[in-house]
Amino acid sequence: MKGRTLLRHGKEGMKNLGRNGWMSFASISAVTIMLLVVGVFILLIMNMNHFMDSVEEDVEVRVYIELTASDADQEELKSELQQLKHVKDITYLSKDEGLDQLIASLGEENKEVFESLREENPLNDVFVLQATDPQLTAKVADQAETLPHIDKVDYGKQVVDQLFNVTKVFRTIGVILVLGLMFTAMFLISNTIKLTIVARQNEIQIMKLVGATNGFIRWPFFIEGLLLGAIGAVVPIAVVMGGYHYLYANFADRLRLQFAEMVPVYPMTIQVSLILLAMGTIVGVWGSIASVRKFLKV
Amino acid sequence: MITIIEMMNVTKTYSNVVNALNNIDVIIEKGEFVYIVGPSGAGKSTFIKMIYREEKPTSGTILIHGSDITNLKENRVPYLRRKIGVVFQDFKLLPKLSVFENIAFALEVIEEPRDIIRKRVMEVLDVVNLKNKARFLPQELSGGEQQRVSIARAIVNDPRVVIADEPxxxxxxxxSWEVMATLEDINRHGTTILMATHNREIVNTVKKRVIAIESGRIVRDELRGGYGYER
Structure with a gap:
């Protein structure tokens, strides 16, 4: 194809947007609304995921050291723990610190009862392990259990298993919803575009009759679809970027006090914007080309 | 003489119905002006559509300017249509393009440079006497003017033959006379013209070769015939 022909297709595609004013407007609106819903939903799901990540991060393995273990034994145990697979982090919690935490967690009224324990602390010294991946916590605990000088290993098996089950269900639902929504959006958008092109069946027929090749007819529609999608993505992207920025600035600190982190504005909003732009243009082009193809078989 | 259109033993059958066209043999030479007449549903449209390959014959052979288009591949059809100008009863102009753009379109398709397009379009607008309406939209023109625009579009890339389906x-x-005069003018400059029509007055007044089709057969082919079917 000659360069000036490509230029002609580009211009023609743009002009067609104007020539089919209301139809273009309908298509762009469909793209805008659907991408808006998809965009907001992706942000929600990503924040939910982020929240579940942080909950899972809190899962830890407590290795209770035998009361009889000497300092040397403890050192040895620590280095052995460090060599275990999937261990990200080890912190040492002496029985005194443990008691401090316990007393603090029990509140004022019981404080005195436990203060008396300070003389004869019944707690163990503890190594707190974090797995490289929360899902691997059980494995780390099993490995740790085999080591010497250990009283017991605990990671709240019941609770953790349940937690992971719950997060898994939520994540799956999230993925299904996003995919379903994306699919619906694509279907609706391409259908709207198809309707606008059906109205131009005559136009395509005439192009064929004056000897336009199928490629020649398709190009302006390709560009038109691309523009419809890209223009339709503008508002959703602005809302995602601006809206999330606003929410983050106003609510992130307050939520942090409730132990819920929001996903930082960047790079997430950029990624979501790119997804929306890609969806818009792909669906625009697809809807446009697919419907033209039907009429090319004259 | 140079043969522009040659049909040999051409038959067209639509599914279930009887033959739309039956064993058609016809030769049309360069520079001829031919009327195709006959009652509605006799096969005129099928006859015409097969020339620019909107329909494919069921059997037989069609030559356009010596080349066999019977088994023309789908992707070659556009190149055939560039050699044939078609004019329709309903004009088939693009409603959102100006007169100029409508005509230029046929040249853009064959990737002519802009300056040549401009020159050629103005030339044919002169031929059909619409130079002053170049910027108008089709709906702003009268029916006759619109048909002349579609004739201009049909001749702008110098086709070997212009086919007019009840123009x-x-x-x-x-x-009607206006349009007829334009077609005659083009014919005088050497372009072959094939015109399907129901217009008795025109056929009887402007005497040309007449091919009459009835029930899918050529029943009459006279060099300076009349419309026939007189009541």
Whole structure:
């Protein structure tokens, strides 16, 4: 194809947007609304995921050291723990610190009862392990259990298993919803575009009759679809970027006090914007080309 | 003489119905002006559509300017159509393009440079006497003017033959003559013209070769014939 022909297709595609004013407007609106819903939903799901990540991060393995273990034994145990697979982090919690935490967690009224324990602390010294991946916590605990000088290993098996089950269900639902929504959006958008092109069946027929090749007819529609999608993505992207920025600035600190982190504005909003732009243009082009193809078989 | 259109033993059958066209043999030479007449449903449209390959014959052979288009591949069809100008009863102009753009479109398709397009379009607008309406939209023109635009589009890339499918079918008598005059003018400059028509007055007044089709057969082929079917 000659360069000036490509230029002609580009211009023609743009002009067609104007020539089919209301139809273009309908298509762009469909793209805008659907991408808006998809965009907001992706942000929600990503924040939910982020929240579940942080909950899972809190899962830890407590290795209770035998009361009889000497300092040397403890050192040895620590280095052995460090060599275990999937261990990200080890912190040492002496029985005194443990008691401090316990007393603090029990509140004022019981404080005195436990203060008396300070003389004869019944707690163990503890190594707190974090797995490289929360899902691997059980494995780390099993490995740790085999080591010497250990009283017991605990990671709240019941609770953790349940937690992971719950997060898994939520994540799956999230993925299904996003995919379903994306699919619906694509279907609706391409259908709207198809309707606008059906109205131009005559136009395509005439192009064929004056000897336009199928490629020649398709190009302006390709560009038109691309523009419809890209223009339709503008508002959703602005809302995602601006809206999330606003929410983050106003609510992130307050939520942090409730132990819920929001996903930082960047790079997430950029990624979501790119997804929306890609969806818009792909669906625009697809809807446009697919419907033209039907009429090319004259 | 140079043969522009040659049909040999051409038969067209639509599914279930009887033959739309039956064993058609016809030769049309360069520079001829031919009327195709006959009652509705006799096969005129099928006859014409096969020439620019909107329909494919069921059997037989069609040669256009010596080349066999019977088994023309789908992707070669556009190149055939560039050698044939077609004019329709309903004009088939693009409603959102100006007169100029409508005509230029046929040249853009063959990737002519802009300056040549401009020059050629103005030339044919002169031929059909619409130079002053170049910027108008089709709906701003009268029926006769619209049909002349579609004729201009049909001849702009110098086709070997112009096919007109009832070009006066939607026009009142006066405008019909206008269009007829334009077609004759083009024919005088050497372009072959094939015109399917129901217009008895035109056929009887402007005497040309007449091919009459009835029930899918050529029943009459006279060099300076009349419309026939007189009541």
């Amino acid at each position: 006066t079918g939607n026009l009142d008598p006066d405008t």
